[in-house]
Amino acid sequence: RLIANDLWQAVDRKELQLHYQVQKAVHSGETIGYEVLLRWHHPSRGTIPPSEFIPIAEECGAILPIGEWVLREACREAATWGNEQKIAVNLSPVQLANADVADLVHRVLLETGLSPRRLELEITESTIIGDKERALATLRRIKAFGVTIAIDDFGTGYSSLETLRAFPFDKIKLDRSFMSEVEASPEAKAIIRAILALGHTLRVPVLAEGVETRSQLDILLDEGCDEAQGYFLGRPVPVGHIRPAMEKTA
Ligand code: G
Ligand code: G
Ligand code: MN
Numbered sequence: 001r002l003i004a005n006d007l008w009q010a011v012d013r014k015e016l017q018l019h020y021q022v023q024k025a026v027h028s029g030e031t032i033g034y035e036v037l038l039r040w041h042h043p044s045r046g047t048i049p050p051s052e053f054i055p056i057a058e059e060c061g062a063i064l065p066i067g068e069w070v071l072r073e074a075c076r077e078a079a080t081w082g083n084e085q086k087i088a089v090n091l092s093p094v095q096l097a098n099a100d101v102a103d104l105v106h107r108v109l110l111e112t113g114l115s116p117r118r119l120e121l122e123i124t125e126s127t128i129i130g131d132k133e134r135a136l137a138t139l140r141r142i143k144a145f146g147v148t149i150a151i152d153d154f155g156t157g158y159s160s161l162e163t164l165r166a167f168p169f170d171k172i173k174l175d176r177s178f179m180s181e182v183e184a185s186p187e188a189k190a191i192i193r194a195i196l197a198l199g200h201t202l203r204v205p206v207l208a209e210g211v212e213t214r215s216q217l218d219i220l221l222d223e224g225c226d227e228a229q230g231y232f233l234g235r236p237v238p239v240g241h242i243r244p245a246m247e248k249t250a
């Protein structure tokens with residue numbers, strides 16, 4: 001309870017902060033964009049990771065104002081970059097179930113002046129599993145603006161293939177559990193290869209998450225993976241750490 005009460009006030013008290021983690025093209029090494037990851041600096045408990053507070057925020061509804069703040073803040077930031085790099089924002093199932101989320105995205109794009117094609121929304125399969133028809137209708141509206149949709153944590157859900165068939169995603173994000181096992185497990189490597197083949201048959205680029213070593217990146221290069229994200233390429237960092245890179249590409 002205490003945490004939920006604090007969460008409702010976290011935005012107003014300016015306790016939330018965004019971190020940015022780079023996403024790169026595997027072959028060229030070029031920066032495609034950044035995933036936005038939320039951090040909560042609680043006044044007495046210190047920094048609380050999203051894995052702990054997002055589920056609580058979803059349960060109590062505070063994810064709606066928090067998610068709105070994240071979207072606006074990320075779009076406002078990316079609009080200052082003067083390049084074509086994308087910003088990838090995680091969208092909670094609770095936000096997607098809320099009928100207004102397409103209007104919110106539209107409003108924030110107008111307000112910030114960010115080009116819609118520079119915004120990507122990351123959704124997990126569980127997001128679609130809820131009220132499927134409604135979620136699909138909302139996602140189609142958002143896609144019609146030119147915003148792209150990535151399916152996050154792919155390979156961990158219950159109905160990956162059905163989800164892919166039912167909805168035209170713009171990117172597949174391969175769950176990081178596959179990367180952590182790729183060197184030790186021929187099965188993990190075979191699954192990565194199969195998902196890459198699936199993505200490429202559907203003409204959808206695949207991003208591998210959780211790339212922590214040079215040799216993992218080399219495997220991805222060999223296998224023809226499109227994009228990668230992970231500690232080896234860059235940790236999630238506050239925006240001050242990436243702004244200098246923006247000046248060089250601007
Ligand atoms: O940053 P990482 O370390 O701990 O994030 C853990 C989880 O929290 C990830 O699954 C990520 O998708 C989720 N997450 C991070 N930031 C946000 C956010 O702004 N909104 C939502 N809904 N989830 C987020
Ligand atoms: O579920 P989602 O992909 O949205 O969340 C990204 C999460 O993965 C964040 O918590 C982020 O801190 C974490 N992460 C990013 N890169 C790596 C990595 O190379 N290794 C591990 N173990 N976690 C990572
Ligand atoms: Mn994500």
Ligand code: NA
Pocket residue numbers: 152153173175176209
């Ligand atoms: Na993920």
